[in-house]
Amino acid sequence: MFRIGIDIGGTNIAAGIVDESYKIVKKKTIKTRNVSTPSEMIQAIAGLVKDLMKSAMVKADMVTAIGVGVPGTLDPESGKVLYANNLGFEDVPFLTELKKALGEELADKVYFDNDANAAAIGEYITGDYNAKNFVMMTIGTGIGGGVIINGRVLRGCNYAAAEFGHMTINFDGVDCNCGRKGCFEDYASVEGLMNLAWEASRSSSGKKSLLGKVSKREELDGEIFFDAVRKGDKVAKKVLDEYLFYLSEGIINIINIFQPDVLTLSGGITKAADLYLDKLKDLVSKGIYSRNSSKNTEIMLSKGISDSGDIGIIGAALIYKM
The missing domain is CATH 3.30.420.40 (ATPase, nucleotide binding domain)
Structure with a gap:
C-alpha cells in the first residue's frame, strides 16, 4: 500500500508516492508560477497526482491517503484555506474542490495541513526520534x-x-x-x-x-x-x-x-x-x-531526510496519522 504527499512551495509543487517504509518511490514536480489562480492550482495538483499514479502503476485501491502541505492558515472543518499570502489564497474551498478534481475513488482519502506541520511530521518520523x-x-x-x-x-x-x-x-x-x-x-x-x-x-x-x-x-x-x-x-x-x-x-x-x-x-x-x-x-x-x-x-x-522538499512530501503523506 502507498500514500501520496504533496508539498506546495514558493517555487515548486512536488508530489511523491511514499511506501510503507516512508521512502519516496516516485516523485514529480511542477512550477508553482505556472498556476496563477486557486482553481488552476487545484486542477494542476489533481493532474499531478493522477500522472504520478499512472507512471508508478499505482491504482486507487493501493492508495491509503493523500495529504497536502499548504503554506497558509487552514480550516479543517470547512476544508478552506483561509489565507495563504504567498499563494494569493483567501477563503478558498481547497479541500472540497481538490476532492472533486481527484474523483470518487480518491476523494475520501484526501487531507491537508499547514506545510510547516507537514515538515515537522516528516522530520519526526523519518528521523526516528525517541x-x-x-x-x-x-x-x-x-x-x-x-x-x-x-x-x-x-x-x-x-x-x-x-x-x-x-x-x-x-x-x-x-x-x-x-x-x-x-x-x-x-x-x-x-x-x-x-x-x-x-x-x-x-x-x-x-x-x-x-x-x-x-x-x-x-x-x-x-x-x-x-x-x-x-x-x-x-x-x-x-x-x-x-x-x-x-x-x-x-x-x-x-x-x-x-x-x-x-x-x-x-x-x-x-x-x-x-x-x-x-x-x-x-x-x-x-x-x-x-x-x-x-x-x-x-x-x-535535523537528522531526517536532508532534502526539505522530500521531508514535506513524506510529512504530507502522513498527515492523517497525526
Missing part, C-alpha cells in the same frame, strides 16, 4: 516550525499554531511585516543574520573587514558570512555572537513554553553549525527556566 514531545524549528528567510505533543501535532484552534517567528523578542525593535515590532524572525532568521552583517559591514571597522568587501546588500549571503567567520574575521565573529544571542532567546522561550524532549534545528544555516552549535547550546542551557533540572530539552540538528 521523543513524545518534539519541536522542529526551521531557520530560513523567516522562522517557522511545528510542535508535536504526546505524539500528536499541535495545530491550534485555527491550524496556525507554532508561528515561532512572530513572538516579540525586542519590544523596541524593527517593524515586522506581520504588523508588530521586534519579532524573532527579524533577528534570528537567515535574513535577520544578513541584516546584522550588512549593518556591521557599513561601520568604520566593518569596511575594513571581509564583509566590507561586499558592495551591495543583496550580494551578502550565508556562504560569504560564514566564510568570513571561518577565516577569523573579527567583525563577522562579533555579528555571529549577536545573532546567537537573539537565536538563543527565542529558543529559550520555546523551551520554557513546551519543554519538549527534543528541539531540532533545520534549514540551510545548519550547514555551518560547527561554528555555533556548542555556543548556542551553552547560551540556552544558562537561560532556560529549568536549567537546574536533571533532565532538559536536547537541542540537535
Whole structure:
C-alpha cells in the first residue's frame, strides 16, 4: 500500500508516492508560477497526482491517503484555506474542490495541513526520534516550525499554531511585516543574520573587514558570512555572537513554553553549525527556566531526510496519522 504527499512551495509543487517504509518511490514536480489562480492550482495538483499514479502503476485501491502541505492558515472543518499570502489564497474551498478534481475513488482519502506541520511530521518520523514531545524549528528567510505533543501535532484552534517567528523578542525593535515590532524572525532568521552583517559591514571597522568587501546588500549571503567567520574575521565573529544571542532567546522561550524532549534545528544555516552549535547550546542551557533540572530539552540538528522538499512530501503523506 502507498500514500501520496504533496508539498506546495514558493517555487515548486512536488508530489511523491511514499511506501510503507516512508521512502519516496516516485516523485514529480511542477512550477508553482505556472498556476496563477486557486482553481488552476487545484486542477494542476489533481493532474499531478493522477500522472504520478499512472507512471508508478499505482491504482486507487493501493492508495491509503493523500495529504497536502499548504503554506497558509487552514480550516479543517470547512476544508478552506483561509489565507495563504504567498499563494494569493483567501477563503478558498481547497479541500472540497481538490476532492472533486481527484474523483470518487480518491476523494475520501484526501487531507491537508499547514506545510510547516507537514515538515515537522516528516522530520519526526523519518528521523526516528525517541521523543513524545518534539519541536522542529526551521531557520530560513523567516522562522517557522511545528510542535508535536504526546505524539500528536499541535495545530491550534485555527491550524496556525507554532508561528515561532512572530513572538516579540525586542519590544523596541524593527517593524515586522506581520504588523508588530521586534519579532524573532527579524533577528534570528537567515535574513535577520544578513541584516546584522550588512549593518556591521557599513561601520568604520566593518569596511575594513571581509564583509566590507561586499558592495551591495543583496550580494551578502550565508556562504560569504560564514566564510568570513571561518577565516577569523573579527567583525563577522562579533555579528555571529549577536545573532546567537537573539537565536538563543527565542529558543529559550520555546523551551520554557513546551519543554519538549527534543528541539531540532533545520534549514540551510545548519550547514555551518560547527561554528555555533556548542555556543548556542551553552547560551540556552544558562537561560532556560529549568536549567537546574536533571533532565532538559536536547537541542540537535535535523537528522531526517536532508532534502526539505522530500521531508514535506513524506510529512504530507502522513498527515492523517497525526
